[in-house]
Amino acid sequence: MTDFTKPSKPYLVGVSGGSGSGKTYFAQTILKALGIAVCEIVPQDNFYIDQSACFESDGGSVNFDHPDSIDSELLATCLRSLKQGVAVDIPKYDFATHKREAATLKIESLPVVITDGILIFHFPEVRAVFDELIYFDTPEDLRFRRRLERDVRERGRTQDGVRTQFINQVKPMHDQFVEPSKRYATTIIDDPLSMVGAVARFLADQKERMSGV
DSSP: OOOOOOOSSOEEEEEEESTTSSHHHHHHHHHHHHOTTTEEEOOGGGGBOOOGGGOOSSSTTOOTTSGGGBOHHHHHHHHHHHHTTOOEEEEEEETTTTEEEEEEEEEOOOSEEEEEOSSTTTOHHHHTTOSEEEEEOOOHHHHHHHHHHHHHHHSOOOHHHHHHHIIIIIHHHIIIIIGGGGGGOSEEEOOGGGHHHHHHHHHHHHHHHHHTO
């Protein structure tokens, strides 16, 4: 945990890029470095709409990579409240049932609030809230390998199901919606090996901001 003086105004950071690009790892690394008293993470994944009616065995017609799958208005509302210093309760999404859970997750308005997600730069109302927009431009083959490993390990998917979903949904949606949103980024990280440098630069910037230098 880094000992920073808390500024009066929360700093909201959007971290985007394709599925498996490294954005969640970056966000979690920043959280670990700053500490839970300074940093909060608001995952895009918590704002999926109820997809249970579309789910069939191993994916079916559920398309998590299309903008229509995200409750962008609720996400924008929550982020605006956090920026104003107001804590919020955000949804919790169950990837096993593809429904929102009855319980919610309390998010405090801390000095640094990070939102990571593939589509957060696509929505103007969400994009406008961020003070900084970081995009991970990671090669497709590496993104696919990471997604395959994650979905099989964490979400009970089969390799064939993940592969079919990537070809039919993930890649087309990435090409149509995610990749074009890169133009809104204030920082683009296009080298998978530069994660350490990206984290170091971000932490240095936050240290300067919070110390009032």
